[in-house]
Amino acid sequence: MKKFLKLLLCLSIFLSPNAISASCSSSSECQTLLCPTNCDVVACNNCCISECNSCSSQDCNACCITPVTTFLHLRSQGANTARELVGWQWQINQPFMCENYGSIYLAYEYQRSFKGSHLANGLFGGNTLSFSGSLAPNRTSLELLADNFGLSQNFRGVVNFCPRIENHIFDFGYYLGLDCWLQGAYIRVHAPVVYTRWNLRASEVDTTPSITPFPACYMGSATGTAVTPAVNIQQALSGSFLFGDLATPLCAGKVDFCRRNKSGLADIDLLFGYNFCNTDCYHFGMFAMLVLPTGPRVNTATLFSPQLGNNRHFELGVGFSLHAVLCGTESHNLALFFEGNLTHMFKNTQCRTFDLCNAGAFSRYMLLKGFDTTNGAVYNGQLINASCFTTQNVRVKLNVKGDASVKLAYRYCGLGIDIGYNIYGHSHETLHLRDENCCTNANFYAIKGTSNVCCFQQQIADVLVTGGTTIPTVEPAGAIATPQTLNPDPAVCTTFPAVGSAFTSSVVPNNGSQPNATAFAAAPIAGTAGTCTVCLNAPVTTPTPVATLIADGAILDSTPPTRFVTTGDLNLRSGAAPAVLTHKAFGFINYTWYDSCGVNPNIGVGASVEVDGGPRRGISCRKVGLSQWGILVKGGFSF
Numbered sequence: 001m002k003k004f005l006k007l008l009l010c011l012s013i014f015l016s017p018n019a020i021s022a023s024c025s026s027s028s029e030c031q032t033l034l035c036p037t038n039c040d041v042v043a044c045n046n047c048c049i050s051e052c053n054s055c056s057s058q059d060c061n062a063c064c065i066t067p068v069t070t071f072l073h074l075r076s077q078g079a080n081t082a083r084e085l086v087g088w089q090w091q092i093n094q095p096f097m098c099e100n101y102g103s104i105y106l107a108y109e110y111q112r113s114f115k116g117s118h119l120a121n122g123l124f125g126g127n128t129l130s131f132s133g134s135l136a137p138n139r140t141s142l143e144l145l146a147d148n149f150g151l152s153q154n155f156r157g158v159v160n161f162c163p164r165i166e167n168h169i170f171d172f173g174y175y176l177g178l179d180c181w182l183q184g185a186y187i188r189v190h191a192p193v194v195y196t197r198w199n200l201r202a203s204e205v206d207t208t209p210s211i212t213p214f215p216a217c218y219m220g221s222a223t224g225t226a227v228t229p230a231v232n233i234q235q236a237l238s239g240s241f242l243f244g245d246l247a248t249p250l251c252a253g254k255v256d257f258c259r260r261n262k263s264g265l266a267d268i269d270l271l272f273g274y275n276f277c278n279t280d281c282y283h284f285g286m287f288a289m290l291v292l293p294t295g296p297r298v299n300t301a302t303l304f305s306p307q308l309g310n311n312r313h314f315e316l317g318v319g320f321s322l323h324a325v326l327c328g329t330e331s332h333n334l335a336l337f338f339e340g341n342l343t344h345m346f347k348n349t350q351c352r353t354f355d356l357c358n359a360g361a362f363s364r365y366m367l368l369k370g371f372d373t374t375n376g377a378v379y380n381g382q383l384i385n386a387s388c389f390t391t392q393n394v395r396v397k398l399n400v401k402g403d404a405s406v407k408l409a410y411r412y413c414g415l416g417i418d419i420g421y422n423i424y425g426h427s428h429e430t431l432h433l434r435d436e437n438c439c440t441n442a443n444f445y446a447i448k449g450t451s452n453v454c455c456f457q458q459q460i461a462d463v464l465v466t467g468g469t470t471i472p473t474v475e476p477a478g479a480i481a482t483p484q485t486l487n488p489d490p491a492v493c494t495t496f497p498a499v500g501s502a503f504t505s506s507v508v509p510n511n512g513s514q515p516n517a518t519a520f521a522a523a524p525i526a527g528t529a530g531t532c533t534v535c536l537n538a539p540v541t542t543p544t545p546v547a548t549l550i551a552d553g554a555i556l557d558s559t560p561p562t563r564f565v566t567t568g569d570l571n572l573r574s575g576a577a578p579a580v581l582t583h584k585a586f587g588f589i590n591y592t593w594y595d596s597c598g599v600n601p602n603i604g605v606g607a608s609v610e611v612d613g614g615p616r617r618g619i620s621c622r623k624v625g626l627s628q629w630g631i632l633v634k635g636g637f638s639f
Contacts (some may be wrong), residue, residue, distance in 0.1 A: 041581060067361050069576070073429060081341070082405045082407075085339050093285065123163070131157050132157075155206075167630075168194065173464065194264065202305075219259060229243060251301070251391055252353040267293055267310055269292075290316055310345065319340055320339070336406070350469055354392065364387045367384070367386070368565060381509065418589070454510050455536060485496050527554075582625045
């Protein structure tokens with residue numbers, strides 16, 4: 001017995017992809033999680049974002065652990081050795097059979113997640129996202145720049161999240177003992193049909209709602225007129241709101257304020273096993289396991305989109321099955337059962353959305369300016385959301401997935417009672433970019449930040465002030481005002497209009513970008529006057545010295561970008577799901593009507609509670625697994 005218990009302990013440790021750590025204290029489903037001990041930011045929800053919202057390493061994917069991920073790979077509804085093991089254990093793996101025999105079960109399980117803060121923490125870095133416009137007073141580094149989402153520059157608001165997942169699982173299991181052909185051999189088939197509902201349960205609080213239009217040339221260059229912003233965060237994140245030069249809405253990562261559902265066959269498990277030893281008191285066997293993916297492909301268009309099965313991965317692995325009767329008589333007994341498997345998830349092709357390496361968390365929601373590089377880099381009048389560029393085709397694989405259950409089963413005549421423990425885990429995803437982009441063409445893009453898309457180009461003139469001293473001055477459109485006198489100075493500008501002629505003003509594309517901007521703050525580049533003109537955010541109405549305009553920030557940088565966004569800027573870790581580890585306690589009670597024909601119909605009910613047990617490596621309490629409870633009804637018969 002000691003050797004048997006040691007074997008179980010070794011298997012449990014082997015199946016665990018992460019070390020078990022203490023869980024965060026939480027008294028409610030969406031209470032804020034504990035912050036890392038080295039975080040001194042008061043706003044606990046986003047402390048991890050403030051620690052790590054940009055990468056300092058030149059190697060993007062060797063930089064700090066990403067504070068948020070664009071995708072969560074959660075436990076497949078079909079991966080549940082606990083549900084498979086209970087109820088029918090005495091009808092399968094039967095000893096001393098001289099003919100083929102079988103057993104069938106049908107089960108219904110309802111599952112609902114709790115601890116939604118763990119899911120929100122993985123997706124958003126906390127339970128809330130804060131937004132504020134570039135002109136909102138007292139902006140902080142923890143507030144997303146609302147301008148990128150089409151929200152007013154004066155807007156301030158918050159969205160709260162408490163994600164929930166519900167599963168209705170109709171499970172079918174089939175066991176066929178092949179003793180007539182090979183004593184101890186068997187096959188098993190397992191196929192769950194699932195109806196799943198996923199809901200971010202988002203609620204918006206606008207502390208400073210504002211629909212003040214964007215200034216002319218800030219978002220739209222078609223007419224140089226003001227652009228109407230979104231009325232609230234829900235409209236901005238819906239993926240259908242267009243503004244200014246933005247002709248294409250969010251390509252990925254849309255935030256749905258309503259629940260979404262999906263139904264279908266999750267996957268099909270095929271097991272080919274052999275029991276090396278099998279008696280009435282114990283058995284030990286191994287099996288090869290093949291998982292055929294039948295669920296739909298990953299949908300990146302919507303964040304937290306419902307998932308069925310294992311995201312279209314073929315799986316191949318091995319498993320172990322054993323039991324030992326601890327004590328008993330002819331009418332009752334107490335036995336220990338174990339079943340577990342390890343599989344490898346093979347590569348498949350998926351679309352994933354990434355953040356930009358140096359722009360940090362949520363940079364997939366930033367605005368990019370498009371450029372025509374035929375005759376230099378000139379803004380082409382098109383804005384896109386960065387998700388349209390950062391959503392790429394990738395090859396995805398998971399090296400190992402493990403699922404194991406151990407239980408005590410008491411049987412008294414036809415009555416059975418099971419109490420057990422299940423451990424589940426998988427390693428983190430490994431991604432490799434493919435050549436093709438999921439959304440965009442081969443245009444050139446640079447980060448917009450708070451740069452304008454167009455500007456008011458006006459001429460510079462040297463104006464005689466006193467004593468023959470001249471200073472570079474911007475003249476308004478129209479004739480030069482008297483008594484000012486033009487003093488052409490080739491050192492400042494080689495071409496001047498004739499004295500007394502009209503100065504021109506025109507709306508032209510602003511070719512500037514802000515490569516150091518993040519989703520939380522813009523990083524403007526100081527504007528400099530051109531040889532003969534300046535690029536202004538608004539036309540001057542009186543003669544104004546260039547130095548004054550530069551000091552006031554009225555002169556915009558219009559220098560074409562020297563470097564465009566490329567796939568090398570993608571932070572691949574931001575789109576890869578982290579490792580997951582969960583622990584489950586389960587119980588089941590059933591009754592079997594034994595008959596002389598060997599049909600032995602049985603039915604039972606059970607319940608389970610599963611908790612997330614694996615923090616993300618390197619960050620305290622960064623749990624992203626699925627905590628859920630479930631109720632089960634399972635029945636079957638033998639033949």
